[in-house]
Amino acid sequence: MKYRFMLLCLLGHAAYSQQVNSFFDAYIGTNAQGYLQPLADMTITGLNTGIQPSIRIGDKFNVRLSLHTAHIFPDKSQKTFMADTPDSFDPKTTVEVPTIVGNASNVKVAGVNGTSYAFSGGYNITRLSWATPQLSIGGFYGTDISLRFMTLGKTDTDFGKFNQIGVGLRHSVSQYFLKKDSPYVINIGYQFNKADIGRYIQLQSNYAYLQAGVTNKNIGFFAFGGYQMGTFDVSYTYKEDNTDKAQTVNLKNQFPVLLGIGTHIQLGFFSLTLGASGMKPLIAFGNIGFRFQSKTKQTKP
Amino acid sequence: MKKLLLLAVLFSVFAISCGRVPYIYVEKSISHTKDLVYTINTTGSINQTSYLSMDELVRTLTEGLDGQLNKRDYTIKELVVQSAEIKLKRNTGNTALSMNISSLVANNEVSVSPKVPLLRESNIEINEVTVAGANFSFMNDGLDKINNTLANAIKRLYRGSTLIIDIKGSPLPVTARVAVTLTLSITFNMQYSYCEESLFVIDGKVCP
Secondary structure (H helix, E strand, C coil), rough: CCCCCCHHHHHHHHHHHHCCCCCCCCCHHHHHHHHHHHHHHHHHHHHHCCCCCCCCCCCEEEEEEEEEEEEEEECHHHHHEEEECCCCCCCCCEEEEECCCCCCEEEEEECCCEEEEEEEECCCCCEEEEEEEEEEEECCCEEEEEEEEEEEECCCCCEEEEEEEEEEEEEECHHHCCCCCCEEEEEEEEEEEEECCCCCEEEEEEEEEEEEEEEEEEHHHHHHHEEEEEEEEEEEEEEECEEEEEEEEEEECCCCCEEEEEEEEECCCCEEEEEEEEEECCCEEEEEEEEEEEEEEHHHH | CCCHHHHHHHHHHHHHCCCCCCCEEEEEEEEEEEEEEEEEEEEEEEEEECCCCCCHHEEEEHHHHHHHHHCCCEEEEEEEEEEEEEEECCCCCCCCCCCEEEEHHHHHHHCCCCCEEEEEEEEECCEEEEEECCHHHHHHHHHHHHHHHHHHHHHHHCCCCEEEEEEEEEEEEEEEEEEEEEEEEEEEEEEEEEEEECCCCCCCCCCC
């Protein structure tokens, strides 16, 4: 069983089963930032990918329900980070060690006179997969609005509750300078995402983008590019002197530019979108959707 | 026909997503500092002993593992000395300016073993509080003795084994009274592995 979707089942699974704390508690302090950073980049970029439900927004009122999936592949450079040995360790050494998505083997460092210290390994994550339902309402004044909302799990479990909300706005700018029957489309858009991944992760991101494509009634190709900013706060506990101590690691995404390409197929009320984005991390995404469209055209502005 | 195709696609997506969660192999390390406290109040030569129970040390380390003990195939792979530090706190009645100290170590695995040097002799000033790194004072024989005892402890070769760590020394000036609390802090690093239900999607090493 090589892959599965994180959101629908794994988070649901985690929501009622195990201690999730141990996934994050390998480090505290600055080493924790390097260890967890790829998770922030992969999650924020994953949420901002594949948010465009189509290419042409259209001039008929429509409602589209789609399931968005993203497969996020960490870059090789995201597999390791430079970590420092503890202050008490001689000699003070900076070593390349696995991040949370890196190799699952500890890295041992020799100290003076036979002492040694080992850095924890990662989880050998080669792909993080994600599935999110999305509702888009469009066709008014060359604009559509997309909503993502999901809640899973129970607050009284170790994992806690998974809550996700996303709001996207997209507007056709090509309607102002291209003919109505032009195959070319240019849209601008904005996406806001907020998620509580159990009691452990709180994230928030903003993404502004430009989408350009060429399309006919049934098939089209598009490219998009934009700038994303996000915060990713990981909270966990660790033991010190046999007491639980709280640690929060505040991260920001390190790769603000997000570029991608895709293709969109519309067959009746069924639509399929496939694409890729990146570059760090590299993401393959797909949307399966159903579009319900009115027969009445909206008045153009 | 189109509807049937759609249903087939959706069913496939959910079937893949809800498969059995794999167990993945995880390696981690954890550190713990154990303080050995020697209260010294004497004139002339100093000779004090403290004991470190291996069972207690392993128990303390594993208590910090946040439930990982209960995880599948939990294994302690290595337990070694990471670093050491000496802290001197001057007590009432002290007249010494400094003290020369060294350390010896033995264990009681079969019977009490011969004592071997752990820390080479060094001079430490006695202030209100003095902190001195001890990593560069380690002697190979003593460190090997501790690391071997730790290795045997995690293999459970000798139940109830204990490290016997002596502090020896003399005051300066030699006629002065040494009244200090000496804390020898030894930090241990433990490597362990276990099998974990994967929260994430992996193509790496999977536990059988």
